[in-house]
Amino acid sequence: MNNLIKLADTFHISLDNLILGKDTDALVDSGEFVFDPRKNRYVRRYGKMNFWDFLAKYWWTIIVILGVFSLLFPSHFYG
Numbered sequence: 001m002n003n004l005i006k007l008a009d010t011f012h013i014s015l016d017n018l019i020l021g022k023d024t025d026a027l028v029d030s031g032e033f034v035f036d037p038r039k040n041r042y043v044r045r046y047g048k049m050n051f052w053d054f055l056a057k058y059w060w061t062i063i064v065i066l067g068v069f070s071l072l073f074p075s076h077f078y079g
Contacts, residue, residue, distance in 0.1 A: 005037065 008018045012030050015037065028035075033042040055062070070076075 001037070009034065 004015060004018065008015050011018070014035060028042050032045055034045045035041070036043045049057075
């Protein structure tokens, strides 16, 4: 079973596609998620999202937070 998992990961295909020759209907980003047969679901390839992953994906939230903060407390930004 471990070798099948390694083969599927090497060829970037699912185990269903490797063994049965059919594609699954789920659209999953293989760069971010990988199928874990022990849990029988897709899990993040590199573990939980850290702060830098969050910033890379949701950078615009920092701009919105700073904009709201500058409107609420203009003396901190404009002297």
